[in-house]
Amino acid sequence: MIIAIDGPSGAGKSTVAKAVAKKLDFDCLDTGAMYRAVAWMAQHRGVELDDAAGLEDIARNCPISFGRDGGAQTVAIDGVDVTSDIRTATIDRAVSPVSACPAVRVALVDQQRRIGRAGNYVVEGRDIGTVVFPDAEVKVFLTASPEERAHRRVRQNVDRGVGSIDYETVLADIIRRDDIDSNRAASPLKPAADAVHMDSTGTYIEDVIDQICALARQKG
Numbered sequence: 058m059i060i061a062i063d064g065p066s067g068a069g070k071s072t073v074a075k076a077v078a079k080k081l082d083f084d085c086l087d088t089g090a091m092y093r094a095v096a097w098m099a100q101h102r103g104v105e106l107d108d109a110a111g112l113e114d115i116a117r118n119c120p121i122s123f124g125r126d127g128g129a130q131t132v133a134i135d136g137v138d139v140t141s142d143i144r145t146a147t148i149d150r151a152v153s154p155v156s157a158c159p160a161v162r163v164a165l166v167d168q169q170r171r172i173g174r175a176g177n178y179v180v181e182g183r184d185i186g187t188v189v190f191p192d193a194e195v196k197v198f199l200t201a202s203p204e205e206r207a208h209r210r211v212r213q214n215v216d217r218g219v220g221s222i223d224y225e226t227v228l229a230d231i232i233r234r235d236d237i238d239s240n241r242a243a244s245p246l247k248p249a250a251d252a253v254h255m256d257s258t259g260t261y262i263e264d265v266i267d268q269i270c271a272l273a274r275q276k277g
């Protein structure tokens with residue numbers, strides 16, 4: 058089974074995806090981490106963000122792998138652990154142009170389908186219900202107000218010790234990324250026609266988690 062969770066940055070997708078996967082004994086795939094890993098490798102190698110061929114080469118030929126360090130998920134690209142390096146403000150800025158590159162998307166969507174088809178997965182991203190797994194058994198479009206998302210991202214950055222902790226800076230970045238992600242030509246952020254809409258503003262995240270588990274049990 059595939060449970061697709063799409064939505065803008067900071068809506069709570071990662072928290073919800075991890076909790077749902079734990080409750081249902083599914084695996085979890087964070088597709089945003091894959092775009093971030095490509096952005097990180099581009100910076101590492103000095104590939105410009107408008108160099109489509111260079112970005113495609115990274116997405117096709119640098120394997121991205123997920124691992125575990127205790128309870129935490131880790132991300133590596135071409136064997137280099139980039140778990141915290143992909144969460145910096147620099148990568149926040151670089152990732153939208155990288156993910157707007159159609160050739161990068163084709164390469165990563167191939168990998169995402171290969172991973173997801175190997176088992177039961179909660180897959181989170183922007184285009185999972187629309188493009189990557191249009192036949193997903195459960196599709197959720199999770200949103201929250203930009204202000205709430207900015208507050209959450211600041212708290213997350215404080216906890217992780219990476220990224221900006223200035224609310225206005227984080228809010229401006231969220232609004233800018235929403236705009237690029239929603240208006241790009243290649244697989245823009247939008248809900249699938251058959252997605253269940255959930256808004257996590259001012260609601261307990263546990264309620265969202267329980268609703269998604271209930272939807273999955275109905276399909277199972």
Ligand code: C5P
Nearest residue numbers: 066088089090092152153156182183184
């Ligand atoms: O989810 P996260 O904020 O880590 O995603 C980082 C960026 O990756 C997003 O702003 C978006 O540009 C891109 N992305 C995407 N498609 C996905 C997942 C993420 O374009 N399925």
